[in-house]
Amino acid sequence: xxxxxxxxxxxxxxxxxxxxxxxxxxxxxxxxxxxxxxxxxxxxxxxxxxxxxxxxxxxxxxxxxxxxxxxxxxxxxxxxxxxxxxxxxxxxxxxxxxxxxxxxxxxxxxxxxxxxxxxxxxxxxxxxxxxxxxxxxxxxxxxxxxxxxxxxxxxxxxxxxxxxxxxxxxxxxxxxxxxxxxxxxxxxxxxxxxxxxxxxxxxxxxxxxxxxxxxxxxxxxxxxxxxxxxxxxxxxxxxxxxxxxxxxxxxxxxxxxxxxxxxxxxxxxxxxxxxxxxxxxxxxxxxxxxxxxxxxxxxxxxxxxxxxxxxxxxxxxxxxxxxxx
Amino acid sequence: xxxxxxxxxxxxxxxxxxxxxxxxxxxxxxxxxxxxxxxxxxxxxxxxxxxxxxxxxxxxxxxxxxxxxxxxxxxxxxxxxxxxxxxxxxxxxxxxxxxxxxxxxxxxxxxxxxxxxxxxxxxxxxxxxxxxxxxxxxxxxxxxxxxxxxxxxxxxxxxxxxxxxxxxxxxxxxxxxxxxxxxxxxxxxxxxxxxxxxxxxxxxxxxxxxxxxxxxxxxxxxxxxxxxxxxxxxxxxxxxxxxxxxxxxxxxxxxxxxxxxxxxxxxxxxxxxxxxxxxxxxxxxxxxxxxxxxxxxxxxxxxxxxxxxxxxxxxxxxxx
Numbered sequence: 298x299x300x301x302x303x304x305x306x307x308x309x310x311x312x313x314x315x316x317x318x319x320x321x322x323x324x325x326x327x328x329x330x331x332x333x334x335x336x337x338x339x340x341x342x343x344x345x346x347x348x349x350x351x352x353x354x355x356x357x358x359x360x361x362x363x364x365x366x367x368x369x370x371x372x373x374x375x376x377x378x379x380x381x382x383x384x385x386x387x388x389x390x391x392x393x394x395x396x397x398x399x400x401x402x403x404x405x406x407x408x409x410x411x412x413x414x415x416x417x418x419x420x421x422x423x424x425x426x427x428x429x430x431x432x433x434x435x436x437x438x439x440x441x442x443x444x445x446x447x448x449x450x451x452x453x454x455x456x457x458x459x460x461x462x463x464x465x466x467x468x469x470x471x472x473x474x475x476x477x478x479x480x481x482x483x484x485x486x487x488x489x490x491x492x493x494x495x496x497x498x499x500x501x502x503x504x505x506x507x508x509x510x511x512x513x514x515x516x517x518x519x520x521x522x523x524x525x526x527x528x529x530x531x532x533x534x535x536x537x538x539x540x541x542x543x544x545x546x547x548x549x550x551x552x553x554x555x556x557x558x559x560x561x562x563x564x565x566x567x568x569x570x571x572x573x574x575x576x577x578x579x580x581x582x583x584x585x586x587x588x589x590x591x592x593x594x595x596x597x598x599x600x601x602x603x604x605x606x607x608x609x610x611x612x613x614x615x616x617x618x619x620x621x622x
Numbered sequence: 623x624x625x626x627x628x629x630x631x632x633x634x635x636x637x638x639x640x641x642x643x644x645x646x647x648x649x650x651x652x653x654x655x656x657x658x659x660x661x662x663x664x665x666x667x668x669x670x671x672x673x674x675x676x677x678x679x680x681x682x683x684x685x686x687x688x689x690x691x692x693x694x695x696x697x698x699x700x701x702x703x704x705x706x707x708x709x710x711x712x713x714x715x716x717x718x719x720x721x722x723x724x725x726x727x728x729x730x731x732x733x734x735x736x737x738x739x740x741x742x743x744x745x746x747x748x749x750x751x752x753x754x755x756x757x758x759x760x761x762x763x764x765x766x767x768x769x770x771x772x773x774x775x776x777x778x779x780x781x782x783x784x785x786x787x788x789x790x791x792x793x794x795x796x797x798x799x800x801x802x803x804x805x806x807x808x809x810x811x812x813x814x815x816x817x818x819x820x821x822x823x824x825x826x827x828x829x830x831x832x833x834x835x836x837x838x839x840x841x842x843x844x845x846x847x848x849x850x851x852x853x854x855x856x857x858x859x860x861x862x863x864x865x866x867x868x869x870x871x872x873x874x875x876x877x878x879x880x881x882x883x884x885x886x887x888x889x890x891x892x893x894x895x896x897x898x899x900x901x902x903x904x905x906x907x908x909x910x911x912x913x914x915x916x917x918x919x920x921x922x923x924x925x926x927x928x929x930x931x932x933x934x935x936x937x938x939x940x941x942x
Binding site: 332431432434435436437438441443448451527530531535536566568569580581584 | 914917
């Protein structure tokens with residue numbers, strides 16, 4: 298009898314161990330979150346179109362067809378052409394590449410900035426934490442869009458500039474969430490235990506705390522991705538983003554779209570449509586991922602207790618959504 | 623609460639000082655000098671060597687170390703209540719900002735009201751019908767509203783109605799005192815665009831808060847007493863759920879101001895958003911700094927107000 302029970306336990310353990318963490322996340326995403334799966338598909342399409350833009354696009358992004366200026370959609374040019382005779386579909390496809398590059402690099406940079414600031418501020422605590430947090434407070438008080446516009450107007454238009462500026466600004470704002478997570482993890486007994494056996498602070502941060510705050514980091518990344526893509530488009534729309542010539546969806550909408558909106562409404566319709574679908578997909582995916590990875594945060598602020606930190610959670614939630622202009 | 627309020631109040635000046643430093647440095651410390659920018663732009667227009675770099679930098683007060691510039695700037699604000707004069711129009715920045723506030727405030731308030739009117743009923747409905755098809759649809763719409771760029775919707779409003787019905791939104795500013803209805807009619811469309819974008823966040827928050835309250839014991843008690851669903855939802859649940867939602871609406875102000883920059887530009891409204899965009903394109907940095915400081919101070923005050931009223935609205939909240 299007893300031997301039987303003992304024999305069954307290890308077997309079950311082996312079975313549950315077979316699935317990796319990510320496989321589990323993907324299976325739950327597909328099973329439980331149809332809209333999240335839709336979002337994931339949009340993200341994958343964006344990546345594929347962005348990476349293979351030069352194979353997918355029928356024409357070059359700045360290739361002019363002077364016989365087809367502002368022409369309506371046709372079989373040759375599926376969505377029509379702009380005022381320089383450039384094929385709109387091809388420019389949209391290259392626009393996906395711009396959004397993808399700025400989105401991913403900008404969000405990666407902002408994650409790194411968030412992790413560094415959040416870890417240092419949350420782990421060290423005390424006076425360091427207080428000084429760092431006052432600066433973060435300051436950054437959060439200036440409306441993000443105004444600050445970004447101001448800085449972009451000084452550093453000038455450019456892909457590199459926009460990635461750095463978006464990455465650092467969003468990183469500073471996003472560090473709050475990471476800091477909260479670090480403080481929550483820090484009070485765990487295993488952290489004190491590793492401290493007691495003489496772990497260095499660096500090792501503690503990287504080996505013991507960092508792996509345990511992966512959920513907020515991943516959530517921050519996916520939510521930030523939508524915000525970064527949207528922000529780049531908004532800045533480019535106002536002329537403070539990528540330089541002219543590079544087909545960003547935002548600048549296409551304002552440069553070609555608004556100027557020729559009466560002759561060729563397509564030029565304004567499609568860039569905004571692509572932007573909406575991509576940001577919608579990324580947000581849906583991010584939301585589903587958050588539900589799966591951090592059940593406490595489900596549907597916004599979820600079931601956090603009404604004491605003290607709820608207001609902070611609320612603030613973090615709104616500030617995280619701030620990029621959506 | 624009292625000790626918390628005092629501590630919170632004491633932090634306000636510190637935050638304002640930090641913000642003023644961030645704003646000041648954002649235009650000074652970043653590589654690229656304002657004068658170089660002006661010069662290169664003049665050169666691009668075919669006018670080289672017209673400006674005397676030294677004289678210009680002296681006139682703008684840029685020939686002294688950064689901390690002296692900062693001290694002068696702050697000193698002027700504290701002692702004379704003046705944000706300085708504009709590079710370009712040589713007018714007083716404070717009075718220029720004050721002039722623009724009514725338009726921005728009206729648009730912001732209307733957008734907030736519209737956002738609330740859209741989001742709260744839908745959020746409540748979504749929570750009452752949790753995990754049904756209508757809940758899924760409404761939640762997807764909420765995320766869609768967050769994801770649609772307002773500048774795209776605004777542009778579409780200028781394009782398609784004019785093609786289909788030969789109608790364009792009014793863009794001539796009508797003063798409220800002269801023609802209140804005409805004024806509201808011209809503000810309603812930009813306010814709708816902005817309000818819809820804001821409602822997504824509030825809708826999600828309302829739903830989450832309602833769900834939490836609907837699971838509480840006192841809601842169950844209300845059900846057990848045999849009260850009608852309407853009474854339970856409105857009198858018992860909504861009242862409690864709205865407390866955090868109200869604070870969120872207060873915290874959305876930076877978002878509204880960011881959105882207004884774009885909306886005012888598209889709908890040609892002479893508000894603060896237009897002022898800062900014009901200042902940025904003309905490289906009028908004293909103006910940019912002034913506007914950023916005024917807006918950030920306003921946001922800090924709203925934050926303070928939200929923090930303090932939260933505990934008063936909801937006595938269950940304990941401050942750390």
